[in-house]
Amino acid sequence: MDANVVVLGTDNVGKSALIVRFLTRRFIGEYGDIESLYTHNVVVDGREQTLNIWDAPYSQDPSSESLMYEKRVQWADGFVLVYSICDRASFNAVSRLIQIIKTNKDILGFEKMPIVIVGNKRDLHHRRAVLSEEGWLLALSADCQFYEVSAAENYHSVLMVFHGLVDRIRESRVSVKKLAGIKGIVKSMSAVFTRRRTDSL
Numbered sequence: 778m779d780a781n782v783v784v785l786g787t788d789n790v791g792k793s794a795l796i797v798r799f800l801t802r803r804f805i806g807e808y809g810d811i812e813s814l815y816t817h818n819v820v821v822d823g824r825e826q827t828l829n830i831w832d833a834p835y836s837q838d839p840s841s842e843s844l845m846y847e848k849r850v851q852w853a854d855g856f857v858l859v860y861s862i863c864d865r866a867s868f869n870a871v872s873r874l875i876q877i878i879k880t881n882k883d884i885l886g887f888e889k890m891p892i893v894i895v896g897n898k899r900d901l902h903h904r905r906a907v908l909s910e911e912g913w914l915l916a917l918s919a920d921c922q923f924y925e926v927s928a929a930e931n932y933h934s935v936l937m938v939f940h941g942l943v944d945r946i947r948e949s950r951v952s953v954k955k956l957a958g959i960k961g962i963v964k965s966m967s968a969v970f971t972r973r974r975t976d977s978l
């Protein structure tokens with residue numbers, strides 16, 4: 778099964794570092810700012826999943842922003858929203874991104890949003906500008922998952938981010954299937970009752 782993942786966040790928060798760490802287990806330091814689409818197979822809970830991961834630069838141009846986000850949001854099954862724990866503006870941007878996703882994506886009421894919020898650069902705790910608690914609160918209020926990681930120092934926590942997201946995407950697909958099943962049952966039941974009513978006339 779394929780799943781499309783978009784990694785979003787302001788400049789310099791470590792989006793590429795996070796993706797490269799996940800794909801290669803390495804941290805290479807400098808990444809440039811090319812827009813890239815990666816395909817990667819993962820095994821989560823014994824099941825194979827193909828992830829298409831879109832690493833897109835942040836838009837500084839507000840006029841192109843909404844269209845660009847709309848396109849990305851429609852394409853994606855799940856989102857990794859990254860901020861740097863040393864950069865408050867990048868954290869504020871994550872709140873805005875959640876709103877953009879909520880308004881552009883057709884998420885059903887009972888579905889969990891396939892979004893993981895990531896506070897990166899945990900190794901730079903001496904320069905911390907955003908408390909862990911703030912990240913947790915934002916995730917709680919938006920019903921998202923939350924991780925604080927260091928793409929520079931740790932592979933395992935980065936792996937957890939993507940595995941957590943795959944879980945969430947699977948859950949949301951199961952919910953949609955269940956809803957389709959319930960709709961089907963309601964449809965056939967109402968067909969039976971309509972038939973009975975017309976039979977008895």
Ligand SMILES: Nc1nc2c(ncn2[C@@H]2O[C@H](COP(=O)(O)OP(=O)(O)OP(=O)(O)O)[C@@H](O)[C@H]2O)c(=O)[nH]1
Pocket residue numbers: 786787788789790791792793794795805806807808809810811833834835897898899900901926927928929930
């Ligand atoms: N100390 C530390 N530095 C990091 C970490 N992750 C990324 N960096 C550094 O932060 C800078 C930006 O990383 P990128 O991965 O290019 O960030 P990006 O969000 O893709 O940036 P744009 O390409 O501008 O969108 C680079 O110098 C990285 O080496 C981290 O966990 N800890």
